[in-house]
Amino acid sequence: MTLRRYLDRRLKLHHLRAVEAIHAQHSLLRAATTLGISQPALTRTLQDLEEITGQRLFDRLPRGVRPTEAGTLLVAAARRILAELHRLDEDLDRLSEPGSGTVAIGTLPVAATGVLPGALTRLTAGYPGIHVRLEQGRTEELLPQLAAGEIDLIVGRLYEPAVPDGFPREPLWEEPISVLVRADHPVLSLPEVTPEALRRYELILPTVSQRVGQEIEVLLDMLGLVPGASLRSSSYGFIREMLHATDLIAVMPRLMMAGDLLRGTLRVVPLPVPAPPRPAGLILPRDRTLPPGGQAFVACLRAHLAEIGQRGLTAITMTDTQAPESDKTGGQPRG
Structure with a gap:
């Protein structure tokens, strides 16, 4: 019974x-x-x-x-129920205050320090009534929150799922692992940068997740660089200061330093080495559309990506942006 x-x-x-x-x-x-x-x-x-x-x-x-x-x-x-009630609360706020709203964004660490600040700056300027909630974590930590409706979308590196999970993935840009140095670093004055030339300088490496760390190790191995005695830090601010003040070289996802690359104080070292593809973009909910705040954020993210793509920082893979893709680590900002 x-x-x-x-x-x-x-x-x-x-x-x-x-x-x-x-x-x-x-x-x-x-x-x-x-x-x-x-x-x-x-x-x-x-x-x-x-x-x-x-x-x-x-x-x-x-x-x-x-x-x-x-x-x-x-x-x-x-x-699911608590997330729906939270969303209802936000929707009622939007009715009482037109132009307002909330977008809840899950972000992977590289995107959080790379493309996200520029996209959120655009969002704040263009949509001052929209409030943002950020949740940073790994993909496997964020997907249950996306399924439950606790976040609206995920931004960052698009790792292939071990088994199909039904979440739509939309690639928008590449997050190449690159060699970064200060703008007036001696290595940039060489007629051709070779792995042998890079081996004369000490390394500074980020302390990152296992998957990103493995991708960094791949490029280090391709260049014949030995990371054993390198300086490592989980603070991107510390890495940034050390790059500006010394002849250290960093091997890391270049968009972690997107702001300094756009300002021209850091440069990407051009190397004749193919960069393994690292697609990044959006993971979207399976069974619901983005709220207005989420749609506004995606529009601002696309605009910011178009700008950094035009500056040569990364290959853009959006269908409405005809930016050439590159398999080299040598892209660098112009102007």
């Missing part, structure tokens, strides 16, 4: 917030702190939920909790 749970009558919003917090924090104590309630109160809420659903929702572990299959289903539904 099928159990009638009457979830539409019995589930409350505080139940959904509770199960989502427990899943996010992997701990009843941390979830209670996040929600601003006591742990016994959260435990009673969880017991209430398990009575309503007729299922155990979390397995208690020596350290923390882990969702059961039923718990995973309920968490996914809770995230």
Whole structure:
């Protein structure tokens, strides 16, 4: 006999917030702190939920909790419902204040420091009523948020999914790994830059995710550069200052330094070495259209990409932009 749970009558919003917090924090104590309630109160809420659903929702572990299959289903539904309510709140704000709105953007680290600042500057100037929420992370961390409606789109490197996931991907630009130096670096005065010439200089490398790190290692190996004694930092500001002040050379995704490349204070070293393709762009939701704020952001992103493409910083792959693609690391801004 099928159990009638009457979830539409019995589930409350505080139940959904509770199960989502427990899943996010992997701990009843941390979830209670996040929600601003006591742990016994959260435990009673969880017991209430398990009575309503007729299922155990979390397995208690020596350290923390882990969702059961039923718990995973309920968490996914809770995230969708809470995201829809948040979106409704924003839509009602837009009705009361025409020209306003919100766009929630998931961004990968390279895009966050590269193309995103310029696109958001355009958005702020052209659409001052639109508010932006940013969530930075890896693709595998952001996709569940996109599926749940917690973010509107993802911007950054387009990695091939291990298995098809149904999310539309739209390539817009390339994020090549390049060799960067200050504008008056001695290596740029050479008639031809060779790997041997680069080996005379010390390296500074970014501390990045494993996948980006592997792509940097590929170019280092192609150039015969040994990264063992190189200086490494997770601070792009520190790398930037060291490049401007010394003869260090950096091997990194060039758009991490897009602002300095546009200003001409840093340069891309032209090398006769094919750069492995690194397509980047948008990952869009499967089952809904972008809100007006999201559409405005994409328009500003396209405009910014067109500008940096015209300056020679990267190959642009948008269908409405006839920018030549390049398989070299030697593109550099003009003018």
